[in-house]
Amino acid sequence: MKGIAFIIGSEILDGKTEDTDSIFLYKFCQKFAVEIEKKLILKDEERIIINSINKEINDFDFFFFIGGLGPTFDDLTLDSVAKAFNLSIQFDEKQIDKINKFLSSRNISDEKLINLNLRQARYIENPLKNSKGMALGSYFKIDSNKKLKHFFLLPGPKVEFETMLVEEVSKILKLICNNRIHQKNIYVYNVSESSLNNLLNSMGLKTLYGIYAKEHLKVLTFQSKDINLINQDFIKLLSYENLLGYYLKDFNNDFVFNKSNIDKMQFFPDLNLIITDEIDFKDIFFNFVKNKGLAFSAAESCSGGLLSQLITSIPSASNNFLGSVVCYSAFSKEKILKVNKNIIDKFGTVSPEITEILAINSKNLFNSDFAISITGFAGPEGGTDLYPVGTCFIGISKNNKDKTKDSFSNKIDISSNKLYRCNFKGNRQTIQNLAVVFSMFLAIYNLYD
Secondary structure, eight states: HHHHHHHHHHHTTTTTOOOOOOHHHHHHHTTTTTTTEEEEEEOOOHHHHHHHHHHHHHTEEEEESSSSSSSTTTTHHHHHHHHHHOOOOOOOOHHHHHHHHHHTTTTTHHHHHHHHHHHEEEEEEEEEEEETTSSEEEEEEEETEEEEEEEEEESSHHHHHHHHHIIIIIHHHHOOOOOEEEEEEEESSSSOHHHHHHHHHHHHHHEEEEEEEETTTEEEEEEESOOHHHHHHHHHTTTTEEEEEEOOOTTOOSSOHHHHHHOEEOOTTTTTEEEEESSSSHHHHHHHHHHHTEEEEEEEEETTTHHHHHHTSSSSSSEEEEEEEEEOHHHHHTTTSSSOHHHHHHHOOSSHHHHHHHHHHHHHTTTTTTTEEEEESSSSSSOOOSTTTTTTEEEEEEEEEEEOTTTTOOEEEEEEEEEEEEEOOOHHHHHHHHHHHHHHHHHHHHHHO
């Protein structure tokens, strides 16, 4: 069955507000075998809304109107749709009470303002409850040329919209749509879209629905009425010989690593892949660190503080993240992280030797349980014959019960240090993001019991 989304709002049309609701709607509807084939962004104007309905009425089974249900003068969706089909608008008494109580709690007594807000208690035929806001949604159906058409009017604010879909619309779609579709998305790192497409074609996957390139990662969508077929395709994918590791909760609650591939300590694009559930990698990494009760630090050069930015976007990250040094220059490496100038002159700022020292000295500076260091050439300029653009070094230094001697300072160090070379492809942003993802992945690997 086919659906269309009408996004109502002049502020979206002129770019003041970004539409994210239609993306959520697209994924949501696929679960019920409803394909959103078209999206229209419409100005808050009755004539435009009605004309758009008349143009599209014969081509779709489901019509989703998003936005324009609020209390202001330009919230015209309900009135426009009602006028298009000559339908009556009703008031919901319970919603009127809810709105009045809310306004009273805010000491709002202006009659004009109250009446405007009460517009949100209106609906057409069947009200859809809004547990996160004031504006009711509506559901009704009409017969057009002997074909049943289903209409949903939904609020625009993200939380209200998504909650209403899950709590209200899903109940209706379950009754209408007999063929529920299973869908799963996974993330794949360190591969170009064309190479990934060739790889997947060679595997003969039966339920692969699409590949979507999203900055430094690729999103694979699997879809089928039979969940077992999707899982069979996952097993084929996870058997790929150059896979570094995967985090898929349906198959294992923890990370699964390909030790022999990781211990080569050198990784190449389009070959050495990481696969995860549709979860931001920073959340996978931080939850691991948090559950371990560890404190960590970082020394970032080519990533320019990106790792730190991602981690500090997590509330209360300071319980586990002690801090970092953005040592982008040779000066900062020498003066802040105490790398000997002679060593810098000998090996260069982008080298395995410097990267290892940065990890060790970051751990010592912050007295952390482990530290991550990242150096490299993110491009588009720079690089050498030995270390071309895309080369990144990642160092992991962790506390160790066995005392070892630092090969550079000749001092006793209670740590275990690992150094990895990565060879990434892409633009500057892609290389920086992949360096950070791989640094988190390798930290998990080295801390795994």
